[in-house]
Amino acid sequence: MFSFPDNSDMFTRRCVWVNGPVIVGAGPSGLAVAAGLKDGGVPFVLLDRADCIASLWQKRTYDRLKLHLPKQFCQLPNFPFPEHYPEYPTKxxxxxxxxxxxxxxxxxxxxxxxxxxxxxxxxGSLWRVKTVSVEGAEVEYMCQWLVVATGENAERLVPEIEGLKEFGGEVIHACDYKSGESLRGKKVLVVGCGNSGMEISLDLCDHDAKPSMVVRSSVHILPREMFGKSTFELAMVMLRWLPLWFVDKILLVLAWMILGNIEKLGLKRPSVGPLELKNTRGKTPVLDIGALAKIRSREIQLVPGIKRFSCGAAEFVNGEKLEFDSVVLATGYCSNVPFWLQEIEFFSKNGFPKEPFPNGWKGKAGLYAVGFTRRGISGASADALKIAQDISNAWKECDMKKRKLNVPTHRRCISTF
Incomplete structure (x- = not known):
């Protein structure tokens, strides 16, 4: 990597040439690509806006969180989990x-x-990546390859609900929720019934709070395990031999046998099967770890969609109005790629590659994406291996050409700032 001298009298931004790719995002996806590049001897710069790796896991998850899938499906390339770790490692x-x-x-x-x-x-046939540090220092990195590894969950999603600002009580997003310790005895409205909404509601019960969970639409709920085996692992085995639609039917029959008819509890299932829904819309089924029992015992109350908030209360679409002390928005996350990447061919407006898995890892002009497969860490790891290998091959070819032409390993560039 070659850097110009930091001369504040001449430049307001440093200009840095990276003899390799720039990776944006130091979560599991970015780390996996970086490890693959290390193995290939390719230099790189890995950038992250936070002060630690995997900031989503370190700073924006609740305390009781565990991996939803068995550890063998969540490990990064060439580095297995320690043998003494449980099947579902903790946060x-x-x-x-x-x-x-x-x-x-x-x-x-x-x-x-x-x-x-x-x-x-x-x-110049290169990428220009402009950054600013917490101290206000600005840097422009120039490189031939850019790896977008900011992932699917870079920014919180906060829905616009009438009257929310007038609620008056505590309103937090799930990314700021740690535990229900401070909410003991309080009436809490959890907005969202995905995995986060279910687990936060369960955690609130365990801390003697009184949660009500908004169920606005249909949701697939599956047991985390079936007959002693991980549901995910069982599905992956069946998909080797059976079509996806048939595996969906088998999973739903087994779920009915184990969990019973959840529609009687007010939890309507989508018309599309859980695996097909995940593949086509990225909507992950809920893997139950105890919330369903709390719903049956009415320790977790189910409420319909919210019509509006008022001071200390929420009115629902069925006309019912209930009082609450706090609100937790388990309303999910979104990609932040459209806010900083000036590119319209490879990424769509929602910040995901236009091509679905397994073809959404490589764009044009040295652009790559990792962590956008909607298939968790296993999908990100698969893409990371392909990206690292592809860049390594291109880098070695480029390096050989430079050696033949006797070109220095760094490229000089002129700053115009």
Whole structure:
């Protein structure tokens, strides 16, 4: 990597040439690509706006969180989980694993650098990635390859609900929820019935709070395990031999046998099967770890969609009005790619690659995406391996051409700032 001298009298932004790719995002996806590049001897710069790796896991998840899938489906390439880890590692264990991964491959991200913009400069056939640090320092990285690893869950989604600002009580997003300890005895409205909404409602019950959960639409709920086997693992085995639609039918029959008819509880199932829904719309089925029992016992109350909020209360679409002390918005996350990447061919307006898995990992002009498969860490790991190999091949070919032409390993560039 070649950097110009930091001369504040001459420049307001440093200009840095990276003899390899720039990776944006130091979560599991970015770390996996970085490890693959290390293995291939390719230099790179790994950027992250936070002050740690995997900031989503470290700073925006609740305390009781565990991996929803068995550990063998959540490990990064070439680095298995420790044998003594349980089948479903805790949040702390997963963070420890990621930190060990970074240390093992000697990955050193540049923290506290927020990417403000990235665009391809056709005249120079390179990417210009502009960042600003927490201290206000600005840097422009120039590179031939750009890896977008900010993932599916970069920004919280906060719905616009009439009267929410007038509610008056505590309103937090799920990313700020840690535990129900401070909410003991309080009436809490949990908006959202996905995995986060279900687990937060369960956690509130365990801390003697009184949760009500908004169920606005249909939802698939499956047991986390079936007959001693992970439901996910069982589905993956069946998909080797059976079509997806048939596996969906088998899963739903088994779920009915184990969980009973959940529609009697007010939980309507979608008309599309759980695997097909995940593949086509990215909507993950809920893997039950105890919330359903609390719903049956009415310790978790189910309420319909919200019509509006008022001071200390919520009115629902069925006309009912209930009082609450706090609101937790388990309303999900979204990609932040459209806010900083100036590119319209590869990424769609929602911040996901236009091509679905397994073809959404590579764009044009050295652009790559990892962590957007809607298939969790296993999908990200598969894409990371392909990206690292593809860049390694291109980098070696480029390096050989430079050696033949006797070109220095760095490229000089002129700053115009």
């Amino acid at each position: 702390k264990q997963f963070i420890d694993y990621l930190e060990s991964y970074a240390k093992h491959f000697n990955i050193k991200p540049r923290f506290n650098e927020t990417v403000e913009s990235a665009k391809y400069d056709e005249s």
